[in-house]
Amino acid sequence: MATDSTSSDRVVSQEAVEDPIFEVRNTSVTYNEGKTRVLENVNVSIERNEVLGIVGESGSGKSMFASALLDAIPDPGVLSGQITYNRQDGSSVDLLELSDEELRQFRWEEVSMVFQGAMSSFNPTMKVGAHFTETLKAHDKNVSEGLEFARELLENLYLEPERVLDAYPHELSGGMQQRALIALSMVLDPEVLVMDEPTAALDLLMQRSILTLLDDLQSEYDLTIVFITHDLPLVASLADRMAIIYAFQFAEIGPRDEIIGNSAHPYTRKLLNATPNIDAPLAEMQPIPGEGPAPVNLPSGCRFEPRCPLATEQCRTDDPPLASVDQDNSDHRSACHHWEQAREEIELNFGKTSDDFENTASAETAEPIAKTRHEEPGETPLLSLNDVEVHFEEEQGLLERLTEDPRVVRAVDGVSLDIEEQDLVCLLGESGCGKTTLGKTMIGLQEPTGGSIEYRGQDIWDAKKGGGDIPYDDIRSALQIIHQDPGSALNPNRRIVNILSEPLRHTHPNINRTERRSRMHSLLERIGMAPADEFLDRYPHQLSGGEKQRVALARALLMNPDAILADEAISAVDVSLRIEIMDLMLELQEEFETSFLFISHDLSNARYFAEHGDGRIAVMYLGEIVEIGTAERLIHDPRHPYTEVLRWATPDLDLDSMEASEPPLREVDVPNPVNPPSGCRFHTRCPVAREACREEHPDLQEVSDGDGKAACFREDPNHEYWDSEPLEGAVETREELAEH
Numbered sequence: 001m002a003t004d005s006t007s008s009d010r011v012v013s014q015e016a017v018e019d020p021i022f023e024v025r026n027t028s029v030t031y032n033e034g035k036t037r038v039l040e041n042v043n044v045s046i047e048r049n050e051v052l053g054i055v056g057e058s059g060s061g062k063s064m065f066a067s068a069l070l071d072a073i074p075d076p077g078v079l080s081g082q083i084t085y086n087r088q089d090g091s092s093v094d095l096l097e098l099s100d101e102e103l104r105q106f107r108w109e110e111v112s113m114v115f116q117g118a119m120s121s122f123n124p125t126m127k128v129g130a131h132f133t134e135t136l137k138a139h140d141k142n143v144s145e146g147l148e149f150a151r152e153l154l155e156n157l158y159l160e161p162e163r164v165l166d167a168y169p170h171e172l173s174g175g176m177q178q179r180a181l182i183a184l185s186m187v188l189d190p191e192v193l194v195m196d197e198p199t200a201a202l203d204l205l206m207q208r209s210i211l212t213l214l215d216d217l218q219s220e221y222d223l224t225i226v227f228i229t230h231d232l233p234l235v236a237s238l239a240d241r242m243a244i245i246y247a248f249q250f251a252e253i254g255p256r257d258e259i260i261g262n263s264a265h266p267y268t269r270k271l272l273n274a275t276p277n278i279d280a281p282l283a284e285m286q287p288i289p290g291e292g293p294a295p296v297n298l299p300s301g302c303r304f305e306p307r308c309p310l311a312t313e314q315c316r317t318d319d320p321p322l323a324s325v326d327q328d329n330s331d332h333r334s335a336c337h338h339w340e341q342a343r344e345e346i347e348l349n350f351g352k353t354s355d356d357f358e359n360t361a362s363a364e365t366a367e368p369i370a371k372t373r374h375e376e377p378g379e380t381p382l383l384s385l386n387d388v389e390v391h392f393e394e395e396q397g398l399l400e401r402l403t404e405d406p407r408v409v410r411a412v413d414g415v416s417l418d419i420e421e422q423d424l425v426c427l428l429g430e431s432g433c434g435k436t437t438l439g440k441t442m443i444g445l446q447e448p449t450g451g452s453i454e455y456r457g458q459d460i461w462d463a464k465k466g467g468g469d470i471p472y473d474d475i476r477s478a479l480q481i482i483h484q485d486p487g488s489a490l491n492p493n494r495r496i497v498n499i500l501s502e503p504l505r506h507t508h509p510n511i512n513r514t515e516r517r518s519r520m521h522s523l524l525e526r527i528g529m530a531p532a533d534e535f536l537d538r539y540p541h542q543l544s545g546g547e548k549q550r551v552a553l554a555r556a557l558l559m560n561p562d563a564i565l566a567d568e569a570i571s572a573v574d575v576s577l578r579i580e581i582m583d584l585m586l587e588l589q590e591e592f593e594t595s596f597l598f599i600s601h602d603l604s605n606a607r608y609f610a611e612h613g614d615g616r617i618a619v620m621y622l623g624e625i626v627e628i629g630t631a632e633r634l635i636h637d638p639r640h641p642y643t644e645v646l647r648w649a650t651p652d653l654d655l656d657s658m659e660a661s662e663p664p665l666r667e668v669d670v671p672n673p674v675n676p677p678s679g680c681r682f683h684t685r686c687p688v689a690r691e692a693c694r695e696e697h698p699d700l701q702e703v704s705d706g707d708g709k710a711a712c713f714r715e716d717p718n719h720e721y722w723d724s725e726p727l728e729g730a731v732e733t734r735e736e737l738a739e740h
Helices: 062-068 100-109 128-138 143-156 161-165 174-186 204-220 232-236 256-261 266-274 313-317 339-345 354-366 398-403 435-442 460-464 472-478 496-507 513-526 532-536 545-557 575-592 603-612 631-636 641-649 691-695 734-739
Strands: 020-031 036-047 051-055 078-086 092-094 111-114 192-196 224-229 241-246 249-255 323-326 329-334 383-393 408-419 424-428 450-455 479-482 563-567 595-600 616-621 624-629
Touching: 020 062, 036 062, 036 224, 036 249, 051 062, 051 204, 051 232, 062 192, 062 224, 100 111, 111 174, 128 143, 128 161, 128 174, 143 161, 143 174, 143 204, 174 192, 174 204, 204 224, 204 232, 204 641, 224 232, 232 241, 241 256, 241 266, 249 256, 249 266, 256 329, 266 339, 266 575, 383 435, 408 435, 408 450, 408 624, 424 435, 424 603, 435 479, 435 563, 435 595, 450 460, 460 472, 472 479, 479 545, 496 513, 496 532, 496 545, 513 532, 513 545, 545 575, 575 595, 575 603, 595 603, 603 616, 603 631, 603 641, 616 631, 616 641, 624 631, 624 641
Parallel strands: 051 224, 051 241, 111 192, 192 224, 424 595, 424 616, 479 563, 563 595
Antiparallel strands: 020 036, 020 078, 078 092, 241 249, 249 329, 323 329, 383 408, 383 450, 616 624
C-alpha cells in the first residue's frame, strides 16, 4: 500500500463509477495564502442518478465540499484542482474554467443547492410565489410553464400549491418552508441537487418524511442527490453510497451497506458506535474521545491518529491513502493503514444478537447511572403541575387587529405532571408541540394562563406576588435551564471565569475571589475541562461546541439547583459527543442530587437518557401529554399511535429495515395550534382513527400489562371506538398499521 508523508500529495485509488456526472480530482480549498486547508486533495466521482450521502462532524469540511461542487467557495477561499461535470449529451465542462455568466447559468439550471436554514434562504418580504417567479425570470424561462411545474413539485411534496405560493415564508411551518425550498431548487429541472444539512433544523418525524419524499422525487425526476449531514443513520435510509469526511479529507467511501455493516476505518466504526440509537445495548454506545483537529493544527500523519485506539508510529508519520480495502471491491475505499485490524477489533454495537441485547439491557436496567428517588406515600413532589394551560395571542398585523378577533395559540393545554426529588423526565415530541413552553412553565419562566405549578407544595406565582413560605428568589435559584444553543447563551464579551462567577456570587456572596476560582476550577476539572486554569481565561468563541455545553452545564450546577431544564441541550453538539454529554449530565445529577427535565425531539437520545437515568419519557402532541412511561416500554410496546409514529421516524442502523418507507400518517403536517382538531387532537393524522376519535377527547389512563399511561381509546376494550367506522384513509388493525 503506497503512502506519502506529505498530505498534499496523498495517494488515492479511483473507484469504479460507470457513468460519473461529477469527477472531482485533487481538489482543495485553502485560505491564508494556502496555509490553511479546509478541504484537502479530494478525489471522488459521483454516479449519475445516485444518492451520495456525505457524513462528517462540525468543521470537518463537508460544507466546503458542497460549495466546491458549485464553485461557490466564499472569499477569500481558493478552490484548486479539477471538477468535471459531465452532461447527459456527452459533453463535459471543468467548473474552474467557467466564466461568471456560465457559472450563473450552471447553478440552478444544472446543479442546484438546498441550504440548511429555509427561513434564511427566503426573502421574508416576498411571498413564496414571487421567489419562484424571480428565479424563472432570472434564467429566462417561461414563467407560466415554470409555475405550473412548481405546482406539480409542491403537490408531490404534500403541500397545497396555491396556499404555499400565496404565503409569506413566516406563515409556513419549518417543514413546509423546507419542502418549498426543495421545490424552488428544482423548478429549473436541474440534474443534481446538492443538499447541505437540509433537515438539520427539523424534528425527526419531518426529517424522515422529507427523506421519503426525496426518495420519490429522485426516482420521478432522475435526480442525482448529494446529501450532506452530520447524522449518519438519517441519510443511510436514502443513500446508495456514503462518504465519511474527517478533518478535511475523505476517510472512507463505499456502498451504503458496506459503510454501515462492514466499514473499514476506525473513525467510521467509532462514529457508528457513538451514535445513539434505539436498538443497540446502552453499554455498547461509547463516545469518541477527543475532538477533530483545527485546520491550523493538523497532525502530520493520519488525521484521526490522536483519537484512534489502533494508532501506530506509521500512523503518526504517514498519511494513509484512500485505497480499495478488498481486491475484488474497488467501490469501497478507506484511508487507514490498519483497516483489517479495525474490522476485527472495533466491534459494531448494533451487530449484537437479540440475546446479547436482552442480556445487556437487563443488566443496565438493574444498575442505571442515576437512581431516581421515587415518591414515598405522603411525600410532596419537587414540582407539581396541575391542569396547566399556557395560551398565547398570536401576533397579528394592524389590519387584522382591527378587523379580526385575537387568535389564541393553545401551546400547553391541560397538562398534569409531578417531578420527584432527583427525578428524570424526558419530554418528546415534534417542533411546536409545546415541549419548551411546558418546560419553561415548570421552572417558573412562563406564567400559566390556567392551572397551577407548585414547588415543594408552594405555588410559584403566588410566591412571586409575596405569598407562601418559600421566597420567589429561592425558587428561581433552585430551578435552572440549559439552553439548546450554548453559543448564544454565553456572553461572547466575557471570559469563562466571569461567566461562572455570577452564579457563585448569588449562591455564596460571602466567599472571596480565591475561593470562587477554586470552586470553578474543581467543577471544570470534574466535567472534563482540564487544565481548568486555561479554560477559565478563554472567551466562548475559543471553545468547541461540546466545551460550550459543558460550561453552560457548570453554570447551572453552580446555582445548586433542585431541577434543571435541559432544552434540546445536546442537539447543537456533534453526534459523536452526545453520549458523552448525556453521561456527564447523569453523573452530575447523582452527585448534585438534582432532577432533570430533558427536552428532545429524538427518541434515541430520550431513550439513552431515560434508561440510563431510570427515568420516564412523556410524549407531547399539540399541547397535551398523550403517553408517558419508561423508555423500554414506550419503544418496545407503544400504546399511542403517535408514539408508534415517532418510533418509525427514529432511524436505526438495521440494514434490513433501513429503506425509506411511507410515513404511517394520514397527513404529514401538524394542525394549527390556533384551531386544534376536535376530539383526539391526533385523529387528523392518526392511521387507526375512527369516528369516535373525532367526537370525544381521550384522557390519560393507565395502560394494561405495562407501566405508565396513554391517552387513546384503544386501551379500553369496551370503548365505543371499536364499533365506530374508520376515518378515510385509516386502517383497522395494528397488523394493517405494521404493513402500512
